[in-house]
Amino acid sequence: xxxxxxSEPVFPRIYTLHSQKGGVGxxxxxxxxxxxxxxxxxxxxLIIDADLTGTSLIDVPGFxxxxxxxxxxxxxxxxxxxxxxxxxxxxxxxxxHRHLEEFYQQVPEYDYLSYMPSCPxxxxxxxxxxxxxxxxxxxxxxxxxxxxxxxxxxxxxEVIIIDHPPGLFGISKASLNMMLENCDSQKKSRLNRLILIxxxxxxxxxxxxIMVTSPDPVDYRALLPSLSWxxxxxxxxxxxxxSEIEIDLIVNRAGRSTGRFDPAIELKKILxxxxxxxxxxxxxxxxxxxxxxxxxxxxxxxxxxxxVPDFNMEKILLTIIRLKEKKFADYKGMEDLxxxxxxxxxxxxx
Numbered sequence: 001x002x003x004x005x006x007s008e009p010v011f012p013r014i015y016t017l018h019s020q021k022g023g024v025g026x027x028x029x030x031x032x033x034x035x036x037x038x039x040x041x042x043x044x045x046l047i048i049d050a051d052l053t054g055t056s057l058i059d060v061p062g063f064x065x066x067x068x069x070x071x072x073x074x075x076x077x078x079x080x081x082x083x084x085x086x087x088x089x090x091x092x093x094x095x096x097h098r099h100l101e102e103f104y105q106q107v108p109e110y111d112y113l114s115y116m117p118s119c120p121x122x123x124x125x126x127x128x129x130x131x132x133x134x135x136x137x138x139x140x141x142x143x144x145x146x147x148x149x150x151x152x153x154x155x156x157x158e159v160i161i162i163d164h165p166p167g168l169f170g171i172s173k174a175s176l177n178m179m180l181e182n183c184d185s186q187k188k189s190r191l192n193r194l195i196l197i198x199x200x201x202x203x204x205x206x207x208x209x210i211m212v213t214s215p216d217p218v219d220y221r222a223l224l225p226s227l228s229w230x231x232x233x234x235x236x237x238x239x240x241x242x243s244e245i246e247i248d249l250i251v252n253r254a255g256r257s258t259g260r261f262d263p264a265i266e267l268k269k270i271l272x273x274x275x276x277x278x279x280x281x282x283x284x285x286x287x288x289x290x291x292x293x294x295x296x297x298x299x300x301x302x303x304x305x306x307x308v309p310d311f312n313m314e315k316i317l318l319t320i321i322r323l324k325e326k327k328f329a330d331y332k333g334m335e336d337l338x339x340x341x342x343x344x345x346x347x348x349x350x
Contacts, residue, residue, distance in 0.1 A: 020223040022166040025252040035320040036347035037159040038112035045159040047115040056120040071119040087147040098155035132170035142174035146191040168226040267297040
């Protein structure tokens, strides 16, 4: 019997990570996805830290390389003239300098892995939060995000991971709508047009939005109604299994469960819980969302596995190196967790 040939992932790829509340593991999952892209596939990978609410990747041990920083905040809030200078979308990068070079920070010891940090200073947070809260009406950041993504692709990054602030509004919702529009053949999205006019980008990117929640009923019951509203209420989007955008749910059990379980069964229990318990304020979740998430969850499991007592950047990346070398990982539970995330991201096959 011939072994089934493993399919190679299509690049470029754009991942966006969303949650209804903080502390559910978005950043750790972003690092794991970046590790698979950079270590397993040797792709130039960029994590954009769009969580502008007070946390930053520069606070993650092992990330900061000591260089002077330019923050994602500065790029988002640049004056129109400066922003246009940073994102000259009609031209490719020069051999000596990339458009957004000053915003890219390389992770020490990982040649293919870079990040764009946000600024954790209180004064910067207070400056940008009011604008984020008005994004649903102003649509200011959405257009800038589109230009930034195309510029990053022109700068020869092949994988982009955007870690959003908690809440499916503002920048997080802008990213979702941007990606949905780009994959809707009936709409000529700005991102689609920008990519088409740049001959340096051969293929349109593959999009994947990942919603993250803890298994706490309060957490996951808060996420799906908002997700349903974002996807169906305003845009009347009909999710299809063959859509160019993939929308997935991770119920992150790291640190909360010591036993093994069947992810697809667990996911079905969680989704059934929504159907059985009505929301006091009358919110409803469309059947299409249950069906879509469950069908996708059956393919790879939608829950992170096993107990991970110390989930940090160094151990995540070293575990992925061990997986590539086909060696046993050193950290209890981390290997199972990384395998699961790699499968969900479409970057790892058994």
